[in-house]
Amino acid sequence: MKIAVLAGDGIGPEVTREAVGVIERLAIPGLEMTDALVGGVAYKATGHPLPPETLEIARASDGILFGAVGDPDCDSLERHLRPEQAILGLRKALTLFANLRPAKVFAGLEGHSALRPEVAGAIDLVIVRELNGDVYFGEKGFRTAANGDREGYDVMSYSDSEVRRIAHVAFRTAMGRARRLCSVDKANVLETSQLWRDVVIEVAQEYPEVALEHMYVDNAAMQLVRAPGKFDVVLTGNLFGDILSDQASMCVGSIGLLASASLGERETAHGTFGLYEPIHGSAPDIAGKGLANPMATILSAAMLLRHSLGLAAEADRIEAAVAKTLADGILGGDLGGSAGTTEIGDAVLARL
Ligand SMILES: NC(=O)c1ccc[n+]([C@@H]2O[C@H](COP(=O)([O-])OP(=O)(O)OC[C@H]3O[C@@H](n4cnc5c(N)ncnc54)[C@H](O)[C@@H]3O)[C@@H](O)[C@H]2O)c1
Ligand SMILES: CC(C)[C@H](C(=O)O)[C@@H](O)C(=O)O
Numbered sequence: 316m317k318i319a320v321l322a323g324d325g326i327g328p329e330v331t332r333e334a335v336g337v338i339e340r341l342a343i344p345g346l347e348m349t350d351a352l353v354g355g356v357a358y359k360a361t362g363h364p365l366p367p368e369t370l371e372i373a374r375a376s377d378g379i380l381f382g383a384v385g386d387p388d389c390d391s392l393e394r395h396l397r398p399e400q401a402i403l404g405l406r407k408a409l410t411l412f413a414n415l416r417p418a419k420v421f422a423g424l425e426g427h428s429a430l431r432p433e434v435a436g437a438i439d440l441v442i443v444r445e446l447n448g449d450v451y452f453g454e455k456g457f458r459t460a461a462n463g464d465r466e467g468y469d470v471m472s473y474s475d476s477e478v479r480r481i482a483h484v485a486f487r488t489a490m491g492r493a494r495r496l497c498s499v500d501k502a503n504v505l506e507t508s509q510l511w512r513d514v515v516i517e518v519a520q521e522y523p524e525v526a527l528e529h530m531y532v533d534n535a536a537m538q539l540v541r542a543p544g545k546f547d548v549v550l551t552g553n554l555f556g557d558i559l560s561d562q563a564s565m566c567v568g569s570i571g572l573l574a575s576a577s578l579g580e581r582e583t584a585h586g587t588f589g590l591y592e593p594i595h596g597s598a599p600d601i602a603g604k605g606l607a608n609p610m611a612t613i614l615s616a617a618m619l620l621r622h623s624l625g626l627a628a629e630a631d632r633i634e635a636a637v638a639k640t641l642a643d644g645i646l647g648g649d650l651g652g653s654a655g656t657t658e659i660g661d662a663v664l665a666r667l
């Protein structure tokens with residue numbers, strides 16, 4: 316069993332170190348972890364944010380544990396050399412099209428949400444975000460408009476098959492949960508969304524037990540704050556899913572708590588090949604200060620064990636230790652506490 320560890324930039328290495336420590340403590344027989352460079356650090360060392368050796372190590376693994384990429388020093392590089400291209404490149408090259416972002420309020424943290432405790436307490440949802448298409452991967456560039464203005468453009472599109480495969484993931488996810496699926500789009504304005512909606516309705520025929528509703532993304536953003544407990548599975552595209560998941564994190568309490576799995580269709584000897592990362596970024600404002608909350612990355616490691624290594628009991632152990640740590644009031648600054656990154660990691664280890 317192999318895990319590729321891609322820590323990346325900013326707080327990436329700080330939070331990844333804690334997650335690796337948790338995996339090591341489980342002493343899983345035959346498990347190997349291999350580090351590789353990614354993001355701004357990889358660009359600075361090799362001239363590319365996703366060096367071929369890193370892609371090879373990622374490909375040869377059963378699952379990838381990813382920290383974060385992004386470095387303000389690199390923000391004026393040509394786009395293909397920017398750190399963020401590494402995560403986009405991995406998702407695309409490895410056909411990791413299904414991004415699962417669960418959001419649930421931990422017991423005892425109801426009062427730490429940006430919402431009222433009784434509203435926050437009901438949150439138990441998963442965002443199923445398409446990850447290989449949309450405006451992220453369409454034609455883009457700069458051009459000169461007829462009046463001589465410089466113009467930037469990014470083409471948004473989805474094909475039938477791209478929507479169909481992510482819709483199946485969402486319906487299957489709903490079948491394993493409360494069987495409610497809300498597909499979020501902007502079909503009142505965008506043709507891309509009209510096609511999305513048509514295909515989701517078609518796929519729904521195969522899942523008669525799932526209650527399907529459609530919601531425009533602006534309303535979804537509002538409902539996520541008004542009554543987040545009404546959502547079970549939220550299916551949406553790449554851009555809307557990116558935005559709604561950061562929003563959901565604050566409904567739960569902090570972006571430092573939300574984990575994610577990015578999956579495709581490749582099965583290894585142990586499970587489904589995937590990449591696992593916190594939903595947050597490299598947080599340059601707090602990097603190097605030992606202040607980052609490592610819980611999202613530790614929970615991502617648990618998802619890796621469950622989905623890619625077939626180690627459900629070990630994943631449960633990690634999740635229980637995280638829940639216990641939070642219930643015991645060991646909280647980082649993001650949740651109004653004073654615990655630092657290593658203190659939180661050590662507290663999880665002590666509760667494993
Ligand atoms: N998947 C990724 O690697 C990923 C995701 C998002 C952003 N980014 C990149 O990260 C860089 C910074 O982006 P940003 O500031 O918009 O988003 P961010 O998620 O890095 O940070 C947003 C805010 O949340 C805080 N925060 C984030 N994670 C935290 C944690 N674990 N504990 C405590 N506080 C935390 C930060 O301090 C900051 O105030 C950019 O270069 C961006 O492109 C990368
Ligand atoms: C860094 C960026 C490319 C990425 C995205 O937009 O997908 C991030 O915001 C995320 O949520 O993983």
Ligand SMILES: [Mg+2]
Nearest residue numbers: 557558561594
């Ligand atoms: Mg994001």
